Amino acid sequence: MNKILLTFATLFLLAACxxxxxxxxxxxxxxxxxxxATDQGSVNIPLKHAKIIISNAVTGNRYTDSITTDNSNQVTxxxxxxxxxxVAVTLSLTAAEYQAATGIKTDGNVLFSGGLQMQSATAPQxxxxxxxxxxxxxxxxxxxxxxxxxxDTKDGAIYRDQFIELYNNSDRALYADSLYIAQVEGVSTxxxxxxxxxxxxxxxxxxxxxxxxxxxxxxxxxxxxxxFSGLFRIPGTGKTYLVQPGxxxxxxxxxxxxxxxxxxxxxxxxxxxxxxxxxxLSQADFDVYMGNYPGTSPLASDLNTAATHLDVIINGNxxxxxxxxxxxxxxxxxxxVNPTSWQGFKTPExxxxxxxxxxxxxxxxxxxxxxxxxxxxxxxxxxxxMPLNWDATYAYVKNGSYTSEALLRKTQKxxxxxxxxxxxxxxxxxxxxxxxxxxxNAFTTK
Amino acid sequence: MRRIKLLIGSLLLxxxxxxxxxxxxxxVFSYQPITDRYxxxxxxxxxxxxxxxxxxxxxSLSGMQETGGFRTAQTPQQHxxxxxxxxxxxxxxxxxxxxxxxxxxxxxxxxxxxxxALSDLSQPYYFAAQKAGQYIRQVYHMNGRVAYTLVADKLFxxxxxxxxYNTAVRKVDPRPSVKNLSVIAQPDIAFKTGRHLLGLTVNIxxxxxxxxxxxxxxxxxxxxxxxxxxxxxxxxxxxxxxPRTSEKSExxxxxxLLGLTVxxxxxxxxxxxxxxxxxDQQRARFMTDKSNSLAREQWGxxxxxxxxxxxxxxxxxxHNLHLRGxxxxxxxxxxxxxxxxxxxxxGTNYTYRGAALQLGYDHLAENKRGxxxxxxxxxxxxxxxxxxxxxxxxxxYATISPTLNGGIYGRTKQGDKFQALLTAGMQFPLSQQVGAxxxxxxxxxxxxxxxxxxxxxxxxxxxxLAAQYSSIRLLHTMPVAVSAQVNxxxxxxxxxxELAAVPLVGSYRLxxxxxxxxxx
Numbered sequence: 001m002n003k004i005l006l007t008f009a010t011l012f013l014l015a016a017c018x019x020x021x022x023x024x025x026x027x028x029x030x031x032x033x034x035x036x037a038t039d040q041g042s043v044n045i046p047l048k049h050a051k052i053i054i055s056n057a058v059t060g061n062r063y064t065d066s067i068t069t070d071n072s073n074q075v076t077x078x079x080x081x082x083x084x085x086x087v088a089v090t091l092s093l094t095a096a097e098y099q100a101a102t103g104i105k106t107d108g109n110v111l112f113s114g115g116l117q118m119q120s121a122t123a124p125q126x127x128x129x130x131x132x133x134x135x136x137x138x139x140x141x142x143x144x145x146x147x148x149x150x151x152d153t154k155d156g157a158i159y160r161d162q163f164i165e166l167y168n169n170s171d172r173a174l175y176a177d178s179l180y181i182a183q184v185e186g187v188s189t190x191x192x193x194x195x196x197x198x199x200x201x202x203x204x205x206x207x208x209x210x211x212x213x214x215x216x217x218x219x220x221x222x223x224x225x226x227x228f229s230g231l232f233r234i235p236g237t238g239k240t241y242l243v244q245p246g247x248x249x250x251x252x253x254x255x256x257x258x259x260x261x262x263x264x265x266x267x268x269x270x271x272x273x274x275x276x277x278x279x280x281l282s283q284a285d286f287d288v289y290m291g292n293y294p295g296t297s298p299l300a301s302d303l304n305t306a307a308t309h310l311d312v313i314i315n316g317n318x319x320x321x322x323x324x325x326x327x328x329x330x331x332x333x334x335x336x337v338n339p340t341s342w343q344g345f346k347t348p349e350x351x352x353x354x355x356x357x358x359x360x361x362x363x364x365x366x367x368x369x370x371x372x373x374x375x376x377x378x379x380x381x382x383x384x385x386m387p388l389n390w391d392a393t394y395a396y397v398k399n400g401s402y403t404s405e406a407l408l409r410k411t412q413k414x415x416x417x418x419x420x421x422x423x424x425x426x427x428x429x430x431x432x433x434x435x436x437x438x439x440x441n442a443f444t445t446k
Numbered sequence: 447m448r449r450i451k452l453l454i455g456s457l458l459l460x461x462x463x464x465x466x467x468x469x470x471x472x473x474v475f476s477y478q479p480i481t482d483r484y485x486x487x488x489x490x491x492x493x494x495x496x497x498x499x500x501x502x503x504x505x506s507l508s509g510m511q512e513t514g515g516f517r518t519a520q521t522p523q524q525h526x527x528x529x530x531x532x533x534x535x536x537x538x539x540x541x542x543x544x545x546x547x548x549x550x551x552x553x554x555x556x557x558x559x560x561x562x563a564l565s566d567l568s569q570p571y572y573f574a575a576q577k578a579g580q581y582i583r584q585v586y587h588m589n590g591r592v593a594y595t596l597v598a599d600k601l602f603x604x605x606x607x608x609x610x611y612n613t614a615v616r617k618v619d620p621r622p623s624v625k626n627l628s629v630i631a632q633p634d635i636a637f638k639t640g641r642h643l644l645g646l647t648v649n650i651x652x653x654x655x656x657x658x659x660x661x662x663x664x665x666x667x668x669x670x671x672x673x674x675x676x677x678x679x680x681x682x683x684x685x686x687x688x689p690r691t692s693e694k695s696e697x698x699x700x701x702x703l704l705g706l707t708v709x710x711x712x713x714x715x716x717x718x719x720x721x722x723x724x725x726d727q728q729r730a731r732f733m734t735d736k737s738n739s740l741a742r743e744q745w746g747x748x749x750x751x752x753x754x755x756x757x758x759x760x761x762x763x764x765h766n767l768h769l770r771g772x773x774x775x776x777x778x779x780x781x782x783x784x785x786x787x788x789x790x791x792x793g794t795n796y797t798y799r800g801a802a803l804q805l806g807y808d809h810l811a812e813n814k815r816g817x818x819x820x821x822x823x824x825x826x827x828x829x830x831x832x833x834x835x836x837x838x839x840x841x842x843y844a845t846i847s848p849t850l851n852g853g854i855y856g857r858t859k860q861g862d863k864f865q866a867l868l869t870a871g872m873q874f875p876l877s878q879q880v881g882a883x884x885x886x887x888x889x890x891x892x893x894x895x896x897x898x899x900x901x902x903x904x905x906x907x908x909x910x911l912a913a914q915y916s917s918i919r920l921l922h923t924m925p926v927a928v929s930a931q932v933n934x935x936x937x938x939x940x941x942x943x944e945l946a947a948v949p950l951v952g953s954y955r956l957x958x959x960x961x962x963x964x965x966x
Contacts, residue, residue: 024835025780025793027883058688058787063885079883081686081836083788122789192784206786377668379691400668 027079030054030126032087034073034114037131037389045101045112047073050091050132053428057084057118057191060378080121087116088393088428089130109413110134113424115392117384118191118205133389133425141179141332142169142369142423144248147279147406147436148322149397151258156277156404160301161258162322163281163438164251166332167409168243169421176243177236179368180339181251181310183322184329185229185347185357186385190375194383200348206383212348216359226331226365227357231313231339232288232320241285246418248440252284253320255307264300265291277404279438286310288320313339316355323373324401329386331370335360371427373407376400393428406436411444419443472916472925472965475504476865477820477855479758479766479808486720486758488535488544490709491593491604492636492645493720495542503534503966510959515952516937518901519894522581523556527959534966542604545590552583559894561678563614563626563655568832570683570778570796571732571746573659573690573697576675576889579618586611591634599638606632606647619666620659620678620691628653630703643711649726651703660694667691674889682746682780683796684832684895685839685886688788698742701730705752716761724754745782745790750798751775766808766822774800791836799831810855817856824849824871838883841895843902844876862917863925869910872938878903892947901951904940908933916965927963932956 032052036043047067052075055062065075091112093101098110114130144167150159164181168174187194187207196203200212202222210221218224232251234241243249256262259275272278281287289309290298302319310320322328342364344356372386372394384394397405409430412422422430432444474484484502487493512525533546558578562569591606608630615623629652636645659678661667666676670691678695679687705726712719732746755771776798783790808822829844849871857863880899882891916927935955943950 023794024797024833025791025795027836027838027886058784060689061886061888077885079838079885081886082791118787120789191786194786196786376671377691378689398671401664403668 025082026124028082028121028124028126029076029078030080030085030121030128031074031076032089033127033129034067034089034091035129035131036112037114037133043102045091045093045098046070047091050089050112052130053088054080054085055088056081057086057381058378059083082122084118084120085116085128086393087114087119087128087130088426089114089132090424090426090429091132111412111422111424113392113426113429115388115426115428117388117393139170140168140368141174141176142167142409142421143330143332143371144409144421145406145434145437145442146322146330146371146373147438148324148326148328148373149400149405149436150324150402151277151279151404151436152274152402155272155274156402157258157272158402159321159324160254160299160319161278161281161436162253162320163279163284163436164322164330165248165438165440166251167248167421168245169423171245171415171418173242173244175236175239176234176241176249177238178334179234180313180333180335180365181232181234182226182228182331182333182360183230184331184385185227186327186329187383188323188327189382190380191383192379198349201383207385208348210345210348210359213345214350216343216345224362226360226362227345228314228360229316229355229357230320231358231360232310232315233313233339234286235308235311249286250281250284250438250440251310251320252281252287252307252438254301254303255281255284255287255305256303257282262303265298265303266300268300270301279404279436281438284438288312288315290315290319314344314356314358316357325377325380326373326375326396326400327380327382328373329370329391330373331367331386331390333365333367335365337364369423370425371395371407371431373427390425392424392426395427395431398433404435405433407431408434408437408442408444472863472927472963474499474502475963475965476863476914476916476927477763477810478867479760479768479810479822480763482768483720483758483760483766486722486756487711488546488591489606490636490645490647490707490722491591491602491634492643492709492711493722494535494544494591494593494604495595495602495636496643496711496713496718497535497542499535500537500542501535503532503536505532505964505966506530506961508959508961510957512955512957514935514955515950516901516904516906516935516955517952519558519897519949520560521557522554523578524554526553526555527551540595542593543590544592546588548585548587550583550585550587552581552585554581554583557581559890561616561620561622561624561659562657563612563624568750568774568776568798568800568830569730570681570748570776570798571697571699571730572681573620573622573657573695574679574681574687574890575620575677576893577618577620577673579616579621581614581616583612583614591632593634593636601638602636602643602645604634604636606630606634608632608651619661619663619676621662622657622659624655624657626653626655628701632707636709641713643709643713645707645709645711647707647709649703649705649707649724651701651705651726651728653699653701653703653728653730655697655699655701657697657699658694659690659696661691667693679890680782681890682782683778683834683837683839684841685834685837685882685888685891686780686795687888687890688782688784696734698733699730700733700742701728703728717759718761719757719759721757722755724752726750726752726754728752745780747779747781748796749777749779763810764812766806766810768804768806770802770804772800772802774798795835797831797833797835800829802826802828808851813857816858817854819852819854820867821850821852823851827876837886838881839886839891839895840879840881841899841902842877842879843899844878845873845902846876847871847873847908849908860917860919862915862919863927864913864915866911866913869908869912871908873906873908875903875905889947892945893949896943896945896948897951900941900943900948904951905938907936907938909936910934916963921964925963925965927965929961929963930959932958 145165370390593604806824853867914929
C-alpha cells in the first residue's frame with residue numbers, strides 16, 4: 001500500500017514540473033533630459049518650469065512633470081509600462097527672463113519646445129534627450145484652422161466642405177501672393193501594420209525610404225527634401241492679396257455654401273440632410289478647381305466657383321482633399337524657386353503605377369508653418385512625416401473623421417487688440433479641437 | 447460534426463443512465479451530503495464501482511435569478527438562468543454508466559470589464575470594456591463515465607468524458623461574440639486491495655475559445671476620447687492592457703490539460719471514506735487567429751497548476767464529514783507585441799496564487815414521527831493573490847466563512863416527502879492588500895482592482911432558505927418535486943473608499959430560484 005502511495009506521489013511531483021516560469025517583469029523608468037538645439041546658439045537659459053509630457057504611443061496614457069530647480073535639466077518618470085513613448089516639452093519664458101538669460105529684448109513671452117516620437121522604453125532605466133528650440137515665432141503666416149475631418153457621410157457634406165484658414169500672425173500687413181500650401185507625402189499605413197522588412201521603409205521611423213524610389217538619386221534624400229503629394233500656390237502679382245495683421249484668408253475645397261442644395265458638375269442636385277453639420281464656404285477667399293488640371297477627372301463636387309482658384313502645381317487628388325482620418329502633413333512656405341523645376345517621384349513601394357510626388361529641397365523653401373495630423377484612433381497612427389524641428393508632435397481632432405471638428409490654433413496673447421497665435425512648433429500644444437468655423441472669428445480665449 | 451457526435455453520444459449516455467427507476471432517486475438528490483457523495487462517486491471508476499445504488503436519475507427544469515450590488519466588479523448586477531439538467535447512473539451487467547447533460551440560457555445584465563465566455567477571473571488574457579451591457583449566453587455541458595469490471599472484485603477499467611460548449615454575445619459596442627469549447631477525456635483504472643479500492647485517472651483535455659469583438663457604430667469606434675468607456679481593451683493581467691479598437695479584434699485561445707487523479711474508496715465496518723487527490727496542469731496559448739491554424743501567432747501563454755483534495759467520510763446518512771482543499775498557481779508568459787510600437791515583454795507579467803479549504807460536518811437524526819431533524823456546520827477559508835508586475839497592480843485577500851445549517855426532512859401520511867433547510871453564516875475578512883503604481887492608475891484600477899479590494903474587505907452575513915416538496919401521487923410512476931431556494935447576503939461593515947472614483951460596493955445580493963424535478 002505504501003509503495004503504491006509513494007508511486008502516486010512521485011508521479012504528481014514529476015508531472016507538476018514546469019519550465020515556463022520566469023522572474024516577474026518590472027515597470028520601467030524614463031528620464032527625459034533637456035538640451036537646447038545647437039542651432040539655437042550658445043544659450044544659458046534656466047530650464048526651471050519646463051513642462052514635460054510623455055505619452056504612451058499605444059494606450060495614450062499621459063504623464064506630466066516639470067523641472068522645479070534652477071540647476072536641473074531632467075525629470076524622471078518612474079513605474080511606467082514598457083513600450084513606446086512620445087515626448088513633448090515646452091518652456092515659456094517671460095520677456096524679462098529671456099532678456100536676463102540672453103540680453104535680447106522681446107515684446108512678449110518666448111516659447112521653447114521640443115519633442116520625440118516613438119521612443120522605446122523597455123530597459124529598467126531609459127534616457128531620452130529632447131532638443132529645445134524656439135518656434136517660428138509670430139512674425140509671419142501661420143495655419144490658424146484646419147478642417148480636415150469633414151462632416152457626416154449621410155447627413156453632412158462628407159469631405160467636400162474642408163478648408164484651411166491661414167492667419168497673418170505678424171504686426172504688419174502681408175501679401176498672400178505666391179504663398180505655397182503643401183500636403184506632405186508619407187506612409188499612411190498604421191504603424192503597427194507596417195512590415196519594415198519590405199525594404200522601402202526607414203527602419204527607425206517606418207517612413208518612406210525615398211532613396212528606394214525609382215529614379216531618385218542624390219545625397220540625403222530622406223532629410224534634405226520634402227515630398228509633396230499636393231502643392232498649391234496663391235496666385236497674384238505679388239501685390240494682389242493684402243491681408244492685415246490679425247486677419248485671415250480661407251482656402252476651401254469648394255467655395256460654396258455647403259449647407260444649401262447645389263447642382264454638381266453633372267447637373268445632379270445635392271442636398272445636405274443636416275445643414276448644422278457642415279459649413280458655409282461661399283465667402284471663402286480661395287478654392288481649388290481641378291477642372292482645368294490636365295489628366296485629372298475632377299470630383300463631381302469640384303465646381304468652378306466665383307472664388308479665386310489656387311494655382312495647382314501638383315495634386316494627387318481630384319480636388320483639395322485632406323485625409324479625413326488625419327494621415328496628413330500640411331505646410332506653408334515661400335520659395336524663390338519655380339517649383340515646376342522640382343522633380344517628381346513615385347512613392348518607394350510603387351514600382352509601376354502611381355502618382356508623382358514633388359521633391360522639394362528644404363534649402364529652397366522658407367517654411368512659415370507646418371502641422372502634422374494623426375488619426376484620433378491610437379491604433380491607426382502612422383509614421384511621423386513632418387520633421388521634428390517643424391512640428392515636434394502632432395495634432396488631431398478629438399472625435400475623428402466626419403465629426404465636423406477642426407483644429408484651431410490657440411491664442412498666445414493679445415497686443416493692442418490684435419490676437420497673436422501660439423506657435424511653438426509643437427502642434428499637440430498649439431491646437432485645440434472646435435466645431436469647424438470659417439467665419440474668421442474663431443479664437444480661443446487667452 | 448465532432449460537436450454533434452459528442453452531443454448525441456452524451457445524450458444517449460444520460461438517457462440510458464436515467465432509464466430505469468429504482469425508487470431512491472428522490473433520496474439521492476434531496477439530502478445534500480448524499481448528493482455530494484453521488485457526484486463524488488461518479489467522478490471515477492473507483493467511486494462508481496462501490497456506489498451502492500445501481501440505478502437512479504433525475505430530470506430538472508430550473509429558473510434562477512440573482513441581483514444586487516454586493517458583488518465583485520466583473521460580476522453582473524443581475525444574473526438570470528433558465529436551465530435544463532438531467533443525470534443518472536445505471537448498472538448493466540459488468541458495466542456501470544453515468545451521464546449528465548445540462549443546458550443553460552443565461553442573461554447577464556450590467557456586466558462590465560469582462561468580455562469573455564465564462565467568468566474565470568484568475569485568467570489574465572481577455573477583452574474588456576468599461577461599458578456595461580447585457581450578455582446572453584448559452585451553455586451546454588455534458589459528461590459521462592463508463593466503468594467495466596475486468597476481474598471480478600479486483601480490477602476495473604473505464605473512461606470518462608466531459609464536454610463544455612458555450613457562446614456569449616452582447617448587443618452593445620464594443621460587442622463580443624465568444625465561442626468556447628472544452629473536452630476532457632479521462633481513462634480510468636481501479637483495483638481493489640483489502641478494504642480499499644484505489645483508482646488512477648488520467649485527465650487529458652483540449653480547449654478552444656474564440657473571442658471576437660467588433661464595433662457596429664463608427665460613432666463609438668472613432669470617438670474614444672468622447673466615449674472612453676467604449677474602448678475595447680486587451681487585458682494582459684490585472685492592469686497591463688492595450689487598446690484594441692479596430693473594427694474587429696480577435697483572440698483565439700487554445701488550451702491543453704494534463705492531469706492525474708488518485709481516488710480511494712475505503713469501506714469500513716461503519717464508515718465509508720471516499721478520497722481523491724487531483725493535479726492538473728493547463729497550458730492556454732493565446733493567439734491571433736489567422737486564416738488557418740498553422741498561421742496562428744502565439745503571443746501569450748498562461749500555465750496553471752491546480753491541486754485538489756477531497757475527502758468525504760460517511761456513516762450512513764447520520765454522519766457526514768467532508769474536507770476539500772484546492773491550490774491553484776498561475777503564471778503567464780507574455781510575448782504580445784504591436785509591430786513597430788510595442789516590443790514583447792518576453793517574461794512573466796501576471797501571477798496568480800489561490801488556495802481554498804473547506805471543512806464541514808452534517809448530521810441527520812433518526813426519523814421520529816415522520817420527521818428527521820438535521821444540522822450541519824461548515825467553515826471555508828479562501829485566499830487569493832493576483833499580481834500584475836509591470837503596472838505594479840496587486841490584490842491579495844483572505845477570508846473565513848463559518849456557516850451553520852439546520853433542517854427537517856419528513857414524510858406525510860400520504861407518502862409525500864418534504865424538507866426545509868435554513869442556513870446562516872458570516873464571512874470575515876482576514877487580510878487584504880491592494881496597490882497600484884500611481885503612474886498606472888486607469889479606470890480599470892479604480893473600477894475593478896480597488897472595487898474588489900473593498901468587496902473582499904467587507905464582512906457579510908448570509909441567510910438561506912431552501913425547501914422541497916415531492917410526491918409520487920401526481921404522475922404515479924415517478925416522484926415529482928418542486929424546490930425553491932432563497933439566498934441573501936447582507937454587507938454588515940466594510941471600508942469606505944478613499945478615492946472618489948472607486949465605485950461603491952453595494953449592500954446586498956439576493957439569489958432565488960425555483961426547480962421542478964422528476965426523479966427517475
